[in-house]
Amino acid sequence: MIDSKQLALILEALPDPAFIFTRSGKYVAVFGGRDTRYYHDGTGLIGLYIQDLIKPExxxxxxxQIAKALDTQKLMVVEYELSNRDVKGLLDEGPTDPIWFEGRIQALSFQVDEDDVVLWVASNISERHHLEVKLRELSDTDQLTGLYNRRRLEHDLTLHHQALTRYAVPTSVCMFDLDNLKIINDTQGHHVGDQMIQAAANICRTALRKNDTACRFGGDEFVIALPNTAREQAMQFAERLHGYFKQELDHFSVGNIVVTASIGITSMVPEDTTHEDTLKRADRALHEAKKMDKNRIVWG
Structure with a gap:
């Protein structure tokens, strides 16, 4: 049998820190945290409250989280970040990357000072989190351009369509491709064509706002999702984008082969059953622009 002294030594030896919190946020006890790569001695926290150390939000x-664990009496597993910006009395100019933790929170069957308590075990998962973010970015990114790929676009457009149907938040979709790329590929080589595609991606980045999503849809075809954007603003965006193309793609022109861009643009409407309806309308508008001697914008 393990006696109380041995149990105390075991608790102290835990690699990850384990906290006993009251419902009101008081640190009742701190165990473990012996992995010095990640943690410091937390015994000085005993008697303090979370609100004493951490900013209100x-x-x-x-x-x-403590209240949920106590009310449900079930094990809760949460992921969260902490940075200098969250801690009272520290400068905001801390490490640019926050520390990520997995918290496992379990209600305990006793009280301390007539207050319910939970066990909160915190594990530093920063390395795992950053790897997951990197893998997610790779799965969402087109290798040639660095823009998002079709998979990410489909995800974002689905959310935008839900925002339209539930909250009437408008989203517009801009689809474009490069005029005469095939001729350039045939006469100058595919490496020049790839350079054109990369140039188009860079132009997109110049034109994008913070919440816009630019994607290489396939070949030389691109789609830009414009959330919170109705027809008038969308047309202004398309005209600005078209102007950038005229300026930046001209140096790819060879002889009488002029490199330009055709654009089809539309907005999601309540009648669209899915985002696919919007994409099809933008695609039809793009094809109409191509039929009208290219190098133009058509609303769909």
């Missing part, structure tokens, strides 16, 4: 989040 994040402190309230911690208290909410």
């Amino acid at each position: 994040k402190a309230n989040w911690f208290l909410e």
Whole structure:
């Protein structure tokens, strides 16, 4: 049998820190945290409250998780980040990357000072989190251009369509391709064609706003999702984008073969059953622009 002294030594030897919190956020006890790569001695926290150390927004989040664990009496597993910006008394100019933790929170069957308590075990998962982010970015990114790929676009457009149907938030979709790329590929080589595609991607980045999504849809075809954007603003965006193309793609022109861009643009409407309806309308508008001697914008 393990006696109380041995149990105390075991708890102290835990690699990850384990906290006992009251419902009100008081640190009742701290065990473990012996992995010095990630943790410091936490015994000085005993008797303090989360609200004493953490700024209100994040402190309230911690208290909410404690309350949920106590109310449900079930093990809760949460992921969260902490940075200098969350801690009272520290400068905001801390490490640019926050530390990510997995918290496992379990209600305990006793009280301390007539207050319910939970066990909160915190594990540093920063390396795993950054790897997951990198893998997610790779799965969402087109290798040639660095823009998002079709998979990510489909995901974003699905969310935008839901925002339209539930909250009437408008989204417009801009689809374009490069005029005369095939001729350039045949006469100058595919490496020049790839350079044109990369140039088009860079032009997209110049024109994008923070919440816009640019994607290489396939070949030399691109799609840009413009959330919170109705027809008038969308046309202004398309005209600005078209102007950039005229300026930047001209140096790829060879002899009488002029490199330009044709654009089809439309907005999601309530009648669209899915985002696919919007994409099809943008695609038809693009084809109409191609039939009208290219190098133009058509609303669909």
